Amino acid sequence: MTRTERSPLLIFGATGYTGRALVELACARGWPTHAHIRPASSRAQSAGARFESLGAALESVPWEADAIRDCVARLRPQVVFGLLGTTQKRAQAEGPGNDYAAVDVGMTQMAIDALAQLATETGRATGRATGSAPRFVYLSSLGAREGARGAYLRARVQVEAYLRAKAEASGIEFAIARPSFITGPDRDESRPGERITSVIADAGLGALAALGIRGPRDRYASMRGHELARALLEIGTRNEARDQVFEADALRALAATSEASFEA
Ligand SMILES: NC(=O)c1ccc[n+]([C@@H]2O[C@H](COP(=O)([O-])OP(=O)(O)OC[C@H]3O[C@@H](n4cnc5c(N)ncnc54)[C@H](OP(=O)(O)O)[C@@H]3O)[C@@H](O)[C@H]2O)c1
Structure with a gap:
């Protein structure tokens, strides 16, 4: 995969702080950008209108396995970004089915499954040899390591392990980002x-x-959202980022070397 290719990017968590910055950046740089928005999102209208004005396609698909799989199969993205997650405060406000287990882990795994299935069914996994297999970029967190404490970090450790296993089994590529605070x-x-x-x-x-x-x-x-977005686009599209984990210092360095043409 090279940065001169213009294959579709699909962003889950597009309505979040990091996701919005990534949609803006990807559109500004000319990538065919698909922004996933859950139909129940309180930001559906505001973010949707903004994304459309930037040239992104809106994928208003519910978080149901079949619907997500069909969406990924239809778009055949080269890179899928998993940038979603809740907070304890939001999970409490939104009620059952919206906690770390359901959102951060369950929905992200659903998106990983959809990409893995696409790769298997279309034989694109064989592209690993040539660097053309689709890639899942997971936004994890500083401190996501085996033995980490707390539900938040444990959720990230769980998803990282799941992604590695799915990549191994299906042939998709992965890249993992572990930033510090994003604010x-x-x-x-x-x-x-x-x-x-x-x-x-x-x-x-x-x-x-x-x-x-x-x-x-x-x-x-x-890191600010736009700085992290620059790093995420790099690790999504650079050959050498395949199957790598990027800690905060590496992300910061990548963001700095990324084209300086885009500013928040
Ligand atoms: N914030 C930090 O300091 C930090 C630091 C390190 C790592 N991270 C990781 O980065 C991720 C993204 O961070 P961020 O600050 O950009 O996130 P954010 O602004 O809180 O956005 C969260 C995203 O997750 C979606 N989401 C939340 N609850 C959901 C639910 N119940 N069902 C479906 N989707 C839901 C949101 O969709 P709606 O707009 O529809 O609600 C939004 O797209 C975090 O989840 C975390 O894993 C964050």
């Missing part, structure tokens, strides 16, 4: 705790960097 003043949803923590941490990490100690900042400082 910025342009986030539409209020998350004061996350924002305050990241502003304080970023200040300390910036001070260390000013003293020449840059490692901790590169690894732990927050």
Whole structure:
């Protein structure tokens, strides 16, 4: 797979902070971009209108295995991005069937299954040898490692393991991103705790960097949605990103080297 190809990209979690930035970036760079929006999304209208104005195609498909599989089979995407996830607060507000197990794990696995099935049925998995197999890019998190504590990180560890196993069995490629906080003043949803923590941490990490100690900042400082989107597009489309895991410092470096033509 090379960046000169213009194969379809499909983005799950397109209505989120990271997803919206990725839709904007991919459209701006000329990729045929398909933005998945769940029919019940509170952002369906606002994000949908914005995406259409950018030239993205809207895929308003419910989170049901058959519907997701049909959507992926119809679009035959070269890269699928899994950028969705809930929070404990949202899960409580939305009620049963909207927790980490159902959303972060269950829905992401549904999307992985759909791509794996497409690859198997169309023989595209054989493309691994030539670098043309479809790729699933999973937005995981800093700290997602075996033995990680807490439901949030355990969900990410579970999905990472599932993706690796499915890739092995079906021949799809994967790439995993593990950023630190994803935040910025342009986030539409209020998350004061996350924002305050990241502003304080970023200040300390910036001070260390000013003293020449840059490692901790590169690894732990927050990223804005548009910065992360640049890195995600790179790991989705670069040959050498196949089957790799990208920690926050690597994502930051990729975002910096990515074409500087797009600005939020
Ligand atoms: N935020 C961070 O600091 C951070 C740090 C590291 C890793 N991550 C990972 O990155 C992911 C994306 O982060 P973000 O901040 O861009 O997310 P976000 O803005 O909260 O967006 C979440 C996405 O998930 C979808 N979603 C939420 N609840 C859902 C439900 N019940 N059913 C179906 N879809 C649902 C949302 O769709 P609707 O718009 O329809 O609700 C939206 O597209 C997180 O989930 C997490 O795994 C986040």
